[in-house]
Amino acid sequence: MDCFVIRGFGEKKDSGGELIDFDMVDRELIKPAMEKCGLVGGTTAIVQGSGPIHQDMFQLILRAAVVICDITVHNPNVFYELGVRHALRKKYTVLIKGTPSNDRAPFDIAGLRYMEYSWADPGKDVEKLIDVINAAQALDRETDSPIFLMMPKLQQADSRSIGAVPPSFTQEVQLARSRKDKGWLRLLAEDVRGEIFEREGLRLVGREQWALKDFKVAARTWKEVLAGDKGDVEANHALANVYERLYKIHGDPADLERSNLAIQNLLAGQNLLSAQHAEALALRGRNLKTLWRLDFANLDTQEERRERAIDTRARDAYDAYREAYRVDLNHFFPGLAALQMGHILKSLSMSTRFKNLFAGIERRASRYLEDLEDNLAALTHIVKAATERGCAMLLGDDLIWARIAAADLLFLDRLDDAPGADYSVVVDAYRDAVPKGTFFWDAARGQLELFEQLGIGVPAAQAVFRAFDEPITVAVESRGTPTKKIERHLVIFSGHNVDRTGATLYTPRFPASEQGRARALIEAALKQLNDEADDCSVLVSAAPGADILALEACQSLGIKTWLCLPMSRDIVASEVFKDYDIDWRNRFFALADAQPLGRTFVLSDDAGLPQWLFKHSMTPWSRGNRWMLHQAQAWGANKVTLLALWDHNKGDMSPNGTAEMLRLAENAGGVYVRVIDSRSLTAN
Incomplete structure (x- = not known):
């Protein structure tokens, strides 16, 4: 803070x-x-x-x-x-x-x-x-x-009105998102601390971390934004969403409570716009719906799921969405959500257990269903009008949501179609509205999955899944014991540069004549790590010396490598290899050319640090080390190991070197460390 x-x-x-x-x-x-x-x-x-x-x-x-x-x-x-x-x-x-x-x-x-x-x-x-x-x-x-x-x-001044985010920072955020590089976004969240635009920079990063589903880290980012102003509407809204998603994934009740607290903060805020107030109430309904849905999501049969779904939380979620929509009739999302929950309640009412929601009193259940029918008819007209208005007037992401809502309404219209009906108009509506492979599709798919799980509108839902190349029976997120996973082991490699030819100003550490022995040590360590895992990948940079040897060893062993360069290939070649034997430069080019498409990451196309970091004392290489470590932590591997060819010199305080990489790994937590003792390369 x-x-x-x-x-x-x-x-x-x-x-x-x-x-x-x-x-x-x-x-x-x-x-x-x-x-x-x-x-x-x-x-x-x-x-x-x-x-x-x-x-x-x-x-x-x-x-x-x-x-x-x-x-x-x-x-x-x-x-x-x-x-x-x-x-x-x-x-x-x-x-x-x-x-x-x-x-x-x-x-x-x-x-x-x-x-x-x-x-x-x-x-x-x-x-x-x-x-x-x-x-x-x-x-x-x-x-x-x-x-x-x-x-x-x-009203107090809005701190977002000052500290404009530099274009160079915004561009980095956009590049990180386009490459889906969670590690880069984590690096930016770290580097922006202390800047005059810190909160607004973190806000940009937090949005993209949400988009890339880096939920735990997104929660940390948005908490930092919120620390500057506990009434920040966007930060509270983001935390309500992030914690709800974490609850769905991990099932920790504390996460859902954190989401509810963020919603309470929103509702306690003064002078909320009607759309913001409606959104906060809708989030409260969403959390009720999440609790209700996860209670039956992992049951085996449709019949079991439908019976378990007859629960007061379904009715409470429907009521919460309706309350939210009454606050702002132009804010179509809660109205659409109320419609969806209303249709589900209508379908579930066919069970004899439905009256149990009303203390077993048939008359009360019948009266509720009569009101539900009337409300659904009214909601349908109002939500359609609001959605049409949104499709005509909104821009950007808001327009995408409006088009998805229009597709959802078409889907609801076709719930009772006879088998064999033509659902092409529904399929085309989703295909035109939803960018495939994005959070938008995740949200749309999730709602269709709910209907499919409960046996409502199944043919229409499956037609959409086929159009998006989704399995007909879609798996849901589980809170139970996961099935055994294939172990994915990610190795970060770091090691000393080879001693420069003719250099006499420092104690020999890695003589060029010993690269054969160094290669053998590195290859043996990599082979052992590879043998211990079903799937092993290596993140490595390309400095002359241990990095090049590690890349060559991985090539020989058939281990997947991901080349991480702090600057573009040509700049690295001219800046880093100029003081070394030409052979090292040629080997670098050969290895870089051999990297499969998509397995070379470049942090910056320019030499030096980004313009927005000009006040800092870090170097491109020290920043590159932190970037690699953040990438590894965001990789999703079962195990992360730093493998380092190191001379055990803890007094080496260079920000670019292997000793610093070891310090970073030790401070990061969750990273195993394995050291190859390079002192043997200079032993008599």
């Missing part, structure tokens, strides 16, 4: 002449407390400039999730910046005041809470500040700003 500190700089005197060292206070009190609270940020050199506050300063004050402000002395700049914060953001502004001080808090903020600390020994109050910061977030008061206290209807 990002934090900004408003304070004086250097030594300042209070009105009694006491000299207070605010840099020491920052060093011994504020920074340690921030670190313990997981806050990132602080002051910048911009603050120290003379003249008016820069635009960047206003952006930092507005963007920060938490502001810590030191009001020990009467510093005009400090109080001006505090006033800006109080006018822009409702809460999470923590005031601290050194004691003793001859400067009293000004009248305008005299009634506000502040934490006292000893400016002579600020380090002793670190735990106290930690408690205050945590309490400010945990209590989550409506506001700690005197401005918003006096004017409760005033």
Whole structure:
């Protein structure tokens, strides 16, 4: 979570002449407390400039999730910046005041809470500040700003209005999505931390992580977005969806509860647009539907599923969707969902058990069905009108959803068709509306699967599945014990470069004359790892030395390799191989050319780091190492191993080398490490 500190700089005197060292206070009190609270940020050199506050300063004050402000002395700049914060953001502004001080808090903020600390020994109050910061977030008061206290209807500024995302960052996000590279998106979420556009950058990444079904990591990304503003509508909406999906996959009740809490946060928000309010209520209905559906999804027969589906949660979900649609009749999704659940209830009513939903009272069940028939007729007309309006006026993803809704309505119209009917109009509607292989198709397919499982409209559903090359009997996500999987083992390879010809400035580590022995060691280790798994793949870069030898060994052993280059092939060849024997360059080209189509990943087409990262001290190779590790973690393998040819020199602090890759793997968790001792290559 990002934090900004408003304070004086250097030594300042209070009105009694006491000299207070605010840099020491920052060093011994504020920074340690921030670190313990997981806050990132602080002051910048911009603050120290003379003249008016820069635009960047206003952006930092507005963007920060938490502001810590030191009001020990009467510093005009400090109080001006505090006033800006109080006018822009409702809460999470923590005031601290050194004691003793001859400067009293000004009248305008005299009634506000502040934490006292000893400016002579600020380090002793670190735990106290930690408690205050945590309490400010945990209590989550409506506001700690005197401005918003006096004017409760005033709307705080939207932090999304500042910190515009650089085009170069947006382009990276788009490229990562186009290549379906979950690891790249994870890298971007890591690299954007601390940037002035952090929250908006994370927002872009979170959307694409959802699209690529990287749900666990998407939840983490959206939680970081939400940390900056707990009322963020999109973040709460995203978390409601992500946690519901995680519940469907893993069956952890805590995930569904997290989804429900996100929905509660949405509904508790002030001044929601009608469409947002309707969407939040629809999500509540969706969660009820998920609980209901998973209760029968894994039963073997249609009869068993239909009997188990007769449950009050089906009726509750239908009612929740109808309530959501009443809030905004133009928001067709909850209306369509209500129609779908209504048709399911109508079909289930053919069972003698249906009356049990009404305490076994036949008259109440009959009255409910009469009302249901009337409501379905009315809903059909209204939802069709809203969907037609959406197809005519919406753009982008919203237009796709509208067209899918139109196809769903055609499907509902054909539920009672006789066997052998022509369903081509339904099939064509889905084919024209749904981009195949996308989340849109997953959503449309999921609803059709539900009808098929319950024996409703089966011929029409199966006709659509055939058109999309789906199995007629579609498997559902299971919460039970999974069947035994083929073990997929992913190996990340890292190793030292070969010693450069004629270099005398460092101790020999990998003499070129020993590449035969190094190749034998690498090949033996790779063969053992390959023999231990049914399916083994290797992620490897292409630096001259161990990387090239690993690629050649995999080629010899028939192990699949994925070549990961931080820059394009030609740039790597010119930048990396220029100081080495020409043979290494030629071997690199040969191996790169031999890679099957789609098995070479390139992080950047240009030399150096992306433009948006120009302030950072990382290198393309250090970033490439982190990218490879994120790729491995997102791969979906049963086991991930880092295989490293390493000299055991823990003092090697190069950000590009094998020692750093080992440190990254150790910190990542879940990555096995196997080391090939390269010291034997220089032993006498």
